[in-house]
Amino acid sequence: MSAGPGTAGAAGASTPQDVDDLRELHRELRDVARDMLRKTAGRTGDDEAPVPVDWSLLAGSGWLGLEVPEELDGAGATFAEVAVVLHEIGRAAASSGYLGSAVLGVGALRLLEPGAGRDELLAAVAAGEQRLAVALPAGDDVTIPFHVRPATPGDAPGAGGGARVDGTAGFVLDAAEADQLLLVALDPTGVPVVVRVRPDDPGVTVTGQPVVDETRSLGAVTVDGAVVDAGSVWQFGTDPQESVRRLLDRAALAVACDCLGLAEAMLEATVDYAGTRRQFGRPIGSFQAVKHACADMFVRISVGRELLAAGVAAVASDDPQAGVAVSRAKSYVCVAAVDVAGRAMQLHGGIGYTWEGGVHVYLKRALLGRALFGAPAAHRARLAARFAEPADDPLTE
C-alpha cells in the first residue's frame, strides 16, 4: 500500500524530519481522539450497560478509513496511526465497533487481491456506510473456522457457479452490529480465502455472546450451507497462509494497544486518588506501600509501551518478522494491563470495588483483552519455538 503524498506513514518515516512530522501527527490525532472520547465514551444506558460511541462520530472523524488508500477516500495512513486511535479507545474503555470495521475489516480487505468489489467495500467502510466484522480465530486455537467449496444445484436452486460455506466461529468482535461479515475460510485445496456474507443471508446466523466485559460486543457466527456468488469469494494477494498470520498478528496487536491505553488510564486514576485520599491524616500516596505499587505499575507500563511501539512499527511496515515483536507486545502488555488494573482496584480500597467507581470496567476489559487473539502463554510459546533450533531469525537484533 502506498502512503499517499502529504501523509506520513510510519513505513515511510526515514529522515529525522519525517520522524518529527510523524510524531506531531500522532500527537494531534491523539489529542483529538482523547478529547472526543472524553466527551462521548463511558455513558451508560437505562440498563446500566455502556452505550457505544455514536457511529456517526467515528465516521466523521475519519478514523474508520485511516488505512484506506486515498484514491478510495481514505487517509492513506498506516497501522501506526490506527494504533494511536486504539490506544485512546482503550484509555477511555470505550465501547465502539472500531476494531471490527476499521482495524480487522480494513486489515483483511487490504490483504486481498485488489478488485472492484473489494475497493468498493473499502470505500464504504472508510465512509462509515458499511460496518464489518471479521470471523477469524479469536482464542488460542488458530484453526481456520470456515470451509468453502463450489456449490451444487443440491445446495440451493440456481446455485451453479456459486460457492457454499460452512463453519462456525465464536467471539467475533462487533459481529452483531456488522452489515457484512468477512469469513476466513479454507477452500477445497486447503488454501485460505475470505468469503463475504451478510448476516441476513440464508444459512448465516449471528448470535450475540454477552461477556463479563460489557464494553465489548462479541458474537458467534454460524454458517450452515450458505450459498454465495463467486464474486464474494476473495483471494489473498500474496501467500495466503502468511496473510492469515498477519491478520491474526494485527488483531493481537490491536488488543495490546487497547490494553496499554487502559493500563495508563488506571495508573493515572490511581496516582490521582493516592494524592487526594487521606487516611491516618495523610494522603495514602505518602505510604510507601502505595507509592511503590504505583511505581511498579509505571515501570510495567514503560516497558510495555516500548514493546508495543516495536510491534506497531513492525506491523505498520509489513515486516515479515513482525510476529516476534507482536507476540512480545501482546503477552507482556496484556499481562501488565491486568496487573495494573488489579492494583488500581486494590489501591482504591472500597471505592475500587464499587460499580460506580468504574475500576471494574477496566479490569474486566483487560481480562478479556488478555484472552483475545492468543493468551500470553500462547504468544510466549510461539516465541519459545524459536529457541529450540538455530534459525535465521536471530534471538538478538
Added chain:
Amino acid sequence: MNTSTEDLAEFRAEVRRWCREHVPADWRRAQTVAGDAEFVAFQQAWFQELRTGGYAVPHWPAEWGGGMPAAQQVVLYQELAAHDAPRLVLGFVSIHHAASTLLAAGTDEQRARHLPAILDGEIWVQGFSEPEAGSDLAGLRTTARREGDGFVVDGQKLWASGAAHADWCLLLARTDPAAPKRRGISYFLMDMRSPGLDVRPVRNAAGESHFCEIFLNGVVIPAENLVGPVNQGWQVAQATLSAERGMTMLELAERLGNAGFRWLVEACRGPAPGGGRLVDDPRVQDRLAELETEIAGLRALCLGLVERHEAGTAGPADASVVKLYYSELLQRTMDFAVEVAGLPAHTELRKPASSGWESGAWVLDFIGSWEWTIPGGTSEIQRTIIGERGLGLPREPVVPA
C-alpha cells in the same frame, strides 16, 4: 477429644453420609438465578439443616453448641467442600464476628440473648468502616452521645456487608471526641429495626449489592447493648477483627483446596484449544503443582493458627499472616483459572449465590477476590501489622493513635 486417626476416619464417614443425604441437589442452578428473597430463605434453611446435623457452629464453645476439636473441624470443612455444599454466606458475620465478640467481651445477658438467637437465624452485620475511616478505622466519626440510660447515635457507616438483611449490627461509635482516637470509641450492639436508621445498598464490582451504606440519625441504643466498658471499644473490636482475619480461614482454606482447586484441575482435564488436554501441557502442570503446594501450606497454616488460638499461644500477627496469604493465594489461583479457561470463561455472567469464593465462574471469581484483599484490613495494612507486631520492626511514621 476424639482426634485419633481411627476416630477421624469414622467422623469423616459420618459427615460424608450426612452430606450425601442433606446437600440439596442442584442448588447451584437455583441459586444462580435466585432473587434476594430466595437467597435469604435458602441460606436460612441450609443453616438450620447444618444446625440439626450439629455442623453449623463447630467452632463455638461446647456449652453454646460447638466444641468440635480443630482436627474434626478440618474434616468437616473438607467434606462439605468436597460435596459442594452451599456456604453460610448470610450468617457469616453472625457465627464468626458477632459470636466471637460476645464470647470474648459480652455480658452473660448479651450472650444468653444473642447466641441462641443466632442459632435460630438472627443475622448480623459489621458496622465499622466509614467514608473517612477505612484503613484508619480509629478515625471513625460516628458519635454516640450518652442520654439518660442510653446512647444517641449519629453518623454514617459504609461498606456494611449484608446490612439489608441484618437484624443486628456490631457498631463502633465515638463516645469521647476529646480523647485520643483509640481511647474514645465504644462498641455497641445495635438493633437494625431502630428508628432513625436508613440502609442503602451500594452496587459492587460484580454488579451485586451486598454491601450498604447505613445512615444513622438519632438512633437510640439502650445502655445494656454496650459491649465492654465505655471508651474501650477499640480493644473489643480487636477480638472481632482477629476472628475475621484468622479463625474464619479454616473453612475457606478447605474450600479453596477441596472445591476451587479441584474444579480447576477438572477444568484443566478438558480439551485444550488446538488439541490435547490442558493438563498435559507442562506449563499448566507446573502452575497447578505450584498452586497445590501453596494451598497445602495455607491449610496447614490455618490449622496451626486454630490450635494455637485454642491453646492461647497465637502470636500477635499470626492471624494477619493467614489472612494475607489466603486472600492473595485466592487471587492468584483465580487469575490462573481465568487464564487457562480462556474466552468461554468470560460468558459466565452470574455466579451462584451461596457458593464459595471460587464458584467456577472464574472471571467473576477473580474480580470477587478483591473482596478478600481489601476488607478486614487491606493486604498493605496486613503487611505492616506483620512487620511491626510480628517482627517488631520500627513503626511507620503515621499520626500517633
